Amino acid sequence: MTRRLVTLALILGLGLALVAPVSAQETPGVTKTEIKIGNTNPYSGPASAYGTIGKAIAAYLKKVNDEGGINGRKVDFISYDDGYSPPKTVEMVRRLVEQDEVAFVFQTLGTPTNSAIHKYLNGKKVPHLFVATGATKWGNPKSFPWTMGWQPTYQTEGKIYAAYVLKNVKNAKIGILYQNDDYGKDYVKGFEDGLGAAGRKLVVSRQSYEVTDPTVDSQIVNLKNSGANVFFNVTIPKFAVQAIKKAHDIGWKPLHLLNNVSASVDVVLKPAGIEASKDLITALYLKDPTDPQWKNDQGMKDWLAFMQKYYPEGNTKDAFNVYAYTVGQGLVHVLKQCGNDLSRANVMKQAASIKDLSLPLLLPGIKVNTSPTDFYPIEQEQLAKFDGERWVLFGEIYDARR
Amino acid sequence: METFIQQVVSGLATGGIYGSVALALVMIYQATDVVNFAQGEMAMFSTYLAWTLLQAGLPYWAAFFLTVAISFAGGLLIERVIVRPVEQAPVLTIVIVCIGLLVILNSVAGWIYSYIQKPFPSPFPQTPIHAGAIVFGAHDIGVIAVTLVVLAFLYVFFRYTTLGLAMRAAAQNPISSRLVGIRVGWMLALGWALAAAIGAVAGMMVAPIVFLDPTMMSGILIYAFASATLGGFTSPGGAVLGGLLVGVTENLVGTYVPFIGTELKLTVALAMILVVLVVKPSGLFGRVVVRRV
Numbered sequence: 001m002t003r004r005l006v007t008l009a010l011i012l013g014l015g016l017a018l019v020a021p022v023s024a025q026e027t028p029g030v031t032k033t034e035i036k037i038g039n040t041n042p043y044s045g046p047a048s049a050y051g052t053i054g055k056a057i058a059a060y061l062k063k064v065n066d067e068g069g070i071n072g073r074k075v076d077f078i079s080y081d082d083g084y085s086p087p088k089t090v091e092m093v094r095r096l097v098e099q100d101e102v103a104f105v106f107q108t109l110g111t112p113t114n115s116a117i118h119k120y121l122n123g124k125k126v127p128h129l130f131v132a133t134g135a136t137k138w139g140n141p142k143s144f145p146w147t148m149g150w151q152p153t154y155q156t157e158g159k160i161y162a163a164y165v166l167k168n169v170k171n172a173k174i175g176i177l178y179q180n181d182d183y184g185k186d187y188v189k190g191f192e193d194g195l196g197a198a199g200r201k202l203v204v205s206r207q208s209y210e211v212t213d214p215t216v217d218s219q220i221v222n223l224k225n226s227g228a229n230v231f232f233n234v235t236i237p238k239f240a241v242q243a244i245k246k247a248h249d250i251g252w253k254p255l256h257l258l259n260n261v262s263a264s265v266d267v268v269l270k271p272a273g274i275e276a277s278k279d280l281i282t283a284l285y286l287k288d289p290t291d292p293q294w295k296n297d298q299g300m301k302d303w304l305a306f307m308q309k310y311y312p313e314g315n316t317k318d319a320f321n322v323y324a325y326t327v328g329q330g331l332v333h334v335l336k337q338c339g340n341d342l343s344r345a346n347v348m349k350q351a352a353s354i355k356d357l358s359l360p361l362l363l364p365g366i367k368v369n370t371s372p373t374d375f376y377p378i379e380q381e382q383l384a385k386f387d388g389e390r391w392v393l394f395g396e397i398y399d400a401r402r
Numbered sequence: 403m404e405t406f407i408q409q410v411v412s413g414l415a416t417g418g419i420y421g422s423v424a425l426a427l428v429m430i431y432q433a434t435d436v437v438n439f440a441q442g443e444m445a446m447f448s449t450y451l452a453w454t455l456l457q458a459g460l461p462y463w464a465a466f467f468l469t470v471a472i473s474f475a476g477g478l479l480i481e482r483v484i485v486r487p488v489e490q491a492p493v494l495t496i497v498i499v500c501i502g503l504l505v506i507l508n509s510v511a512g513w514i515y516s517y518i519q520k521p522f523p524s525p526f527p528q529t530p531i532h533a534g535a536i537v538f539g540a541h542d543i544g545v546i547a548v549t550l551v552v553l554a555f556l557y558v559f560f561r562y563t564t565l566g567l568a569m570r571a572a573a574q575n576p577i578s579s580r581l582v583g584i585r586v587g588w589m590l591a592l593g594w595a596l597a598a599a600i601g602a603v604a605g606m607m608v609a610p611i612v613f614l615d616p617t618m619m620s621g622i623l624i625y626a627f628a629s630a631t632l633g634g635f636t637s638p639g640g641a642v643l644g645g646l647l648v649g650v651t652e653n654l655v656g657t658y659v660p661f662i663g664t665e666l667k668l669t670v671a672l673a674m675i676l677v678v679l680v681v682k683p684s685g686l687f688g689r690v691v692v693r694r695v
């Protein structure tokens with residue numbers, strides 16, 4: 001309600017502002033004291049577990065405003081609920097661009113939802129910055145110069161697992177379980193690209209499932225009977241829990257690679273059972289808030305203090321809140337670099353020239369890098385093994401750029 | 403051969419789930435002549451209820467029976483408050499009301515309990531059973547056993563009790579039933595109550611396998627419809643057998659027919675519904691319904 005009132009007040013204010021002469025150069029949503037940024041998040045519906053990301057970003061930007069804003073401007077962050085439904089995302093983003101007149105759109109969440117606004121925003125030349133999805137298609141500056149991803153892509157992560165298997169497993173026989181859609185296929189493509197032409201022969205079984213399937217039991221049985229000793233598990237949390245438990249129940253003990261999408265200890269590993277989850281391997285790029293090794297880490301302490309002051313109702317065990325805080329810092333970096341030129345073109349230009357930016361909650365050694373031809377900000381990850389209580393990092397940091 | 407047997411066993415286990423939900427569908431259809439699209443969500447909500455009771459520290463079986471009792475009352479309430487006003491309305495209206503109920507129950511469950519899945523305990527032993535190279539969970543057998551017990555209960559209830567007979571009569575011929583003194587309205591409500599109770603049992607059997615979250619039933623319900631259609635919407639035994647058949651067929655076709663594979667498993671279930679409706683609309687064991695038009 002208050003958000004609506006604020007929006008209303010802003011629209012009224014904007015109406016008044018329009019009466020005054022405006023120079024043709026000005027970017028919508030940017031005044032001397034304020035920059036308006038739009039966002040959509042699933043605050044309701046089946047994907048609403050992600051909604052905390054939008055809330056935590058809003059809280060972070062409030063902190064930034066309280067500390068004086070960026071180059072003297074405060075950020076007005078307008079975030080609408082799209083319920084993870086693409087048609088709703090289109091409606092909300094059009095409202096953001098055409099009625100609220102935001103300077104740009106930031107961190108819109110979800111692969112299908114962002115796909116629905118991809119062409120619209122590029123057609124309108126509105127920056128579509130740091131989208132919250134791991135699909136690979138967001139880093140395509142040639143065809144979509146106004147869209148940029150943020151986190152490591154699913155293909156990047158797939159390549160990392162492939163490199164690990166090639167290096168560490170002798171006589172690998174690989175079984176893959178994946179969700180039959182863009183997300184699942186993206187992971188599998190990265191993984192198989194990483195294996196290379198010769199390595200691809202190591203894959204002995206590929207099993208897919210549909211989001212509508214009640215269970216993946218049958219697929220797990222087939223994977224076990226294929227004789228696979230490596231299991232690449234590309235599933236969302238609901239099916240990851242089932243797959244881990246079923247593999248354990250039927251006595252299948254492969255080297256189990258679990259995609260980062262389902263790497264939550266609280267949501268996936270604990271429900272599946274500690275015994276069944278032990279020795280799982282995943283790839284991480286953010287510090288895990290439940291990991292005691294970061295207890296005295298300055299970045300983590302600052303984050304906790306921020307959570308307590310600005311987002312007390314948020315869950316401090318939830319890695320999504322770490323994600324939101326970090327991407328918020330990425331945004332602030334870009335806006336600072338823009339200086340006083342907040343034109344849409346300059347926002348994209350600055351976003352595409354980030355050099356070795358370290359952020360406090362990225363794993364040590366992982367840096368944000370972009371260029372006019374590289375629209376993938378984070379491309380490094382480190383593997384971690386579940387020891388029954390937490391993810392223990394091991395090995396070097398993999399860099400997909402190399 | 404090993405794959406074959408393991409797939410059959412695993413198919414029977416999931417088939418047991420489909421059968422138990424199909425049983426609830428058939429129940430409500432028999433008692434009220436309505437296909438209840440909200441059946442899955444009602445069962446899901448009951449399971450959350452059981453989860454809450456377990457969290458409060460109740461022993462499993464106490465929570466189990468308490469949940470069944472509360473669900474029974476809840477089903478009665480839903481019929482009285484929500485379905486009753488549209489009782490005389492066209493079928494389509496009732497279908498829409500059921501779908502509305504589905505959406506409401508799903509959202510309310512998500513609102514109260516969040517969309518993050520929760521583990522739900524099984525009353526059966528945790529250790530897997532090994533028979534040669536074949537492995538299966540004790541829970542898988544438990545599901546089928548519990549479903550058969552419910553089935554036996556229903557059989558006895560409908561076949562040998564006056565109340566059961568009255569319920570069948572009320573569903574099939576409401577006007578004549580009213581003339582011989584059956585309180586048709588209450589019989590319909592009782593049908594909803596029984597279906598809700600059976601759904602609760604099914605939900606508590608399903609949750610340990612698929613884990614508890616507000617969408618846990620959405621996939622299963624489609625297969626349950628296939629099972630009920632295959633077995634016959636008028637035959638409880640047929641529904642359970644239909645469930646087992648669907649579960650096994652789905653697994654075997656997914657494993658051995660390459661162009662179908664795991665990608666088209668759901669399509670197999672939908673194709674089964676279609677074929678049955680075209681070839682034998684009453685299902686394998688259903689009674690042929692003749693209506694004067």
